[in-house]
Amino acid sequence: MLIKNKERYTGREITSEKDYMRRRDFLKLSAWTLTAPALAPVRLFASDEDKNKYTALNAVRNKAMSIGEKPNSWTEITTYNNFYEFGTDKSAPSRNSRAFKPRPWSVAIDGLCDKPGHYQLEDLIPAKKLEERVYSLRCVEAWSMVIPWIGVPLKNILLKAQPRSTARFVEFTSVYRPSEMPGQRAHILDWPYMEGLRLDEALHPLTFLAVGVYGRVLPNQNGAPLRLVVPWKYGFKSIKSIVRIRFTDTMPVSTWQRLAPGEYGFYANVNPEVDHPRWSQRRERRIGTFFKRETQLFNGYADEVGALYKNLDLEKWY
């Protein structure tokens, strides 16, 4: 006798009504993404003078915490971005982020801490306290840039909230504003974007909260008005446009980890020995140079951060 298994629906294969009502948007968007590369021959008139449109910030370079390499140009840093909230093409964030309003801005700091709060950005990071740091940023896609960030050590902000002894991790959340962020109108990633660090990583003196770049406030496409910079980890850990910082006792699950746990781990430390399943991480292309270079363990910060991972199997905890 043949018993036919009834097909089981988990509900996942059924298009939700919301998505169904937006099917034309999907088609339009699809048609647009397909033709967009062909329709974008006109240069955005990107030039380094574009910088002058942004408010200047006063900050002295912290030489001890900076690398000696020459930074990439303003144009390179502001027109070649991975910021899927504004589209997945590298040039999309600079084109699609003009409607985004980074001011006024407030940040919630909560979770396992004694002084949780809701802060206006200017109160959280006063202009007087800013410093400049030149870091290299190594993307998981095997390219890198040298960027002069302006901001404050994350540690200074976190300690103000007085984390409790039970806090072991810090979870970060990006802003969710589909009306201003066209990429969020499609379900490319599980919005809002989230990231996490171990508390000791978050308190490391290299971990930086940036509000500016190249002596100016952050352009929208670079994560205005406030973003994380963790220079020994792949770029996607450096979450942009942060609205919430939460202390927790459980390891947060980052957005990329949720999407593809076999490809993106919680740690995401730069490591030439551990390949991404789909490409080698051994070498990288520094934007603006012709030949590739060898990738360094922890992006060259092995002396500074190696101790954090003394007992960690980096193959397993990629």
Added chain:
Amino acid sequence: MKSSVAVFKTLIFLAGLAPLLWLIYRFLNDDLTANPVEFLVHQSGFWGLVYLMVVLSVTPVRRFTRWNGVIKVRRMLGLFAFFYVFLHFSIYLFLDRELYWDEIIPDIVKRPYITLGFTAFLILAALALTSTRGWIRRLGRRWQKLHRLVYGAALLAVVHFWWLVKADIREPALFAVIWIGLMAARFKNAAGQQSKMKK
């Protein structure tokens, strides 16, 4: 009549060349983005896929419009598809991997999306080589069988694209839909012809 065919062929030739000219124009204007190698790899791959879909649509277009003239540009379109795929592979080999064989070999062996892309490249190379009049004569009936591999190569190319994107599958999904549509159009026609023959 003859001159209108020549005009049609010239137009298709220029259309085939257009993406290349556009990329050269952008190169001359220093407008290949901050990462020119990545941009060129993506662009050449994209246009290779586009022309693969265009060449696959020749037969359906001919059947639906009953205009046999399109067949005259099929080989040229196929060669343009191969040209962009060849460009794609060369840029990957020389500019992206800089001929580091200890990266290229594991790429092809270990990484499924590159294995598929490389297989598609080999198939298309074989088809391009055997696209001459001499080879058509030499292979006789087997020629058509061999050249049906283009359907498979196009599918491999679509999957290659699908597997390489990090999160946004909309573009490869659109190519997949087009491929399925073109296959369905063929199948429908072939089935229709067979039933006619039975009668």
